[in-house]
Amino acid sequence: MKSLLxxxxxxxxxxxxxxxxxxxxxxxxxxSTMSDxxxxxxxxRGWGQLLxxxxxxQLTVVNHAANGRSTRRFLxxxxxxxxxxxxxxxxxxxxxxxxxxxxxxxxxxxAAFDSDYQTFLTQFIADVRERxxxxxxxxxxxxxxxxxxxxxxxxLADYANAAAKVAKQAKVSFFDLQQQSCDFWxxxxxxxxxxxxxxxxxxxxxxxxxxxxxxTHLTLQGASKIAQFFVQDLKRQxxxxxxxIYRELL
Numbered sequence: 001m002k003s004l005l006x007x008x009x010x011x012x013x014x015x016x017x018x019x020x021x022x023x024x025x026x027x028x029x030x031x032s033t034m035s036d037x038x039x040x041x042x043x044x045r046g047w048g049q050l051l052x053x054x055x056x057x058q059l060t061v062v063n064h065a066a067n068g069r070s071t072r073r074f075l076x077x078x079x080x081x082x083x084x085x086x087x088x089x090x091x092x093x094x095x096x097x098x099x100x101x102x103x104x105x106x107x108x109x110x111a112a113f114d115s116d117y118q119t120f121l122t123q124f125i126a127d128v129r130e131r132x133x134x135x136x137x138x139x140x141x142x143x144x145x146x147x148x149x150x151x152x153x154x155x156l157a158d159y160a161n162a163a164a165k166v167a168k169q170a171k172v173s174f175f176d177l178q179q180q181s182c183d184f185w186x187x188x189x190x191x192x193x194x195x196x197x198x199x200x201x202x203x204x205x206x207x208x209x210x211x212x213x214x215x216t217h218l219t220l221q222g223a224s225k226i227a228q229f230f231v232q233d234l235k236r237q238x239x240x241x242x243x244x245i246y247r248e249l250l
Contacts, residue, residue, distance in 0.1 A: 021058045021243065027083060028063045029074065029124070030096035032217060033141050033226075035065035042205065044198055044217050047141070047226035050250075054231045059244035062086070070100035070109040071120035080124065089132035092241060095124050096177070098140030098159035099216065113158040121166045137167040139178035141226055144185055144197050144215035152186045154178075173239055180229045196222030224250050 028034055034048040048063045055061065064083050066074075074080050074097070087093070097120075101111040111117040121137065128135040139160035145153040160178035167174035185193040198214035218226065228249065234242040 021056060023058045023060070024241070024244065025060045025062060025088065025091045026241065027087065027091060027093045028061065028065050028096075029080075029083060029093060030065040030138075031069050031099050031140075032065070032067035033099060034063070034096055035067055036063050042207075043200075043219050044214075045220050045223035047218060047223040047230070050220070050223045050227040051230065053224075053250055054227055054245060054247055056244045056246050059241065065096075068100055068109070069097070070103070070111055071097045071117055071124070072111045073100065073109045075120060075123075076108070080127070084127055084131065087128065087131045087133050091133040092136060093124075093128045093133055094136045094138055094175075095121065096138040096140060097121075098156050098163065098178075099143075102156060102159060113162040117159060118162050118166050121163065122170065125166070125170045125172055134172075135170075136173045136175065137163050138175040138230070139163045141177050141218075142182035142185055144190075144193050146190045150190065152182055154182050173237060175230055175233045177226060177229055177233075180233070181226060184225065184229075195219065196225060 028048040028051070030048070033046060035046040036049045037044050037046055046063070046065060048061070048065055052061045064079065066079065069077075069079070083093070097117070100106075100109045101113070101117050104110050111120055125135040125137075140156045142152070143155060145155060147153055156178060160176065164174055164176065185196070188196075196219060198212070198217050198219060200208050200212045200214075202211040203209065204211070231245050231248055234245060235248075
C-alpha cells in the first residue's frame with residue numbers, strides 16, 4: 001500500500017489509478033539507433049535508452065537492441081533466440097531494423113528490402129505470437145542526409161515501406177518513425193537538425209582524435225525526440241501500452 005501511495009504522488013496518479021495499472025514488459029529489438037549506450041561520457045544515445053523516461057515504472061523496458069545489427073545478423077548471432085528464451089506470455093516486442101539491412105556490401109548483415117528483410121520480420125512476428133506475446137513493428141529512423149538543394153534524402157524509404165507492408169499483412173501495430181523523423185529533420189533544416197546528431201570536434205575523444213560528423217546516431221536531444229514520437233504514436237493509435245505513458249516531454 002505504501003508503494004502505491006509513493007507511485008501516485010510521484011506520477012500524479014490517484015491511488016485507484018496506481019492500483020489498476022498492471023505490470024507489463026516491453027522488449028526492444030533493433031540496432032544502434034535504439035540501443036543502450038553505457039558510456040555516458042560520450043554523447044551518443046539510443047532512443048530506446050531514453051524511452052523509460054516517458055513511462056510509468058509498471059512497464060519494464062528490456063532493451064535487446066545492439067550496434068551494427070540487422071534482421072539477419074540478430075538472428076544468426078543467436079540474439080533473437082536469447083530474446084525468445086526470456087519472453088513471457090503477455091509481453092510486448094517492438095522490432096525496428098533497416099539501417100544495417102541496407103548494407104549490400106556486407107553479406108553478414110544485408111537483407112534486401114523486397115525479400116529477406118520481409119521474410120525475417122515475418123518470422124519474428126510469428127515467433128513472438130507463438131509464445132503468447134504481442135509483436136510490434138517500427139520503421140528505421142531517418143538519417144540527416146541533406147541534398148545541396150536543402151531537401152532531405154530519404155535513403156531508407158524502401159525499408160520503411162517494406163516494414164509497413166509486413167505490419168499490414170500480419171496485422172500488427174506499426175510505428176512509422178521513418179516518416180515522423182524525416183518530416184521533422186526536413187522541417188528543422190540542415191543547420192537546426194544538427195544538434196540531434198553526433199558532431200564531435202577534434203581533440204575531445206580518443207576514439208575520434210580528428211573529430212567526426214555522424215548523421216546517423218543520436219545525441220540525448222535526438223534520442224529524446226524519437227522516444228517522444230513513439231509515445232505520441234502509442235496515444236494516437238490508442239495502443240494498450242499508452243496506459244503506461246505519464247509524460248510526452250522530458
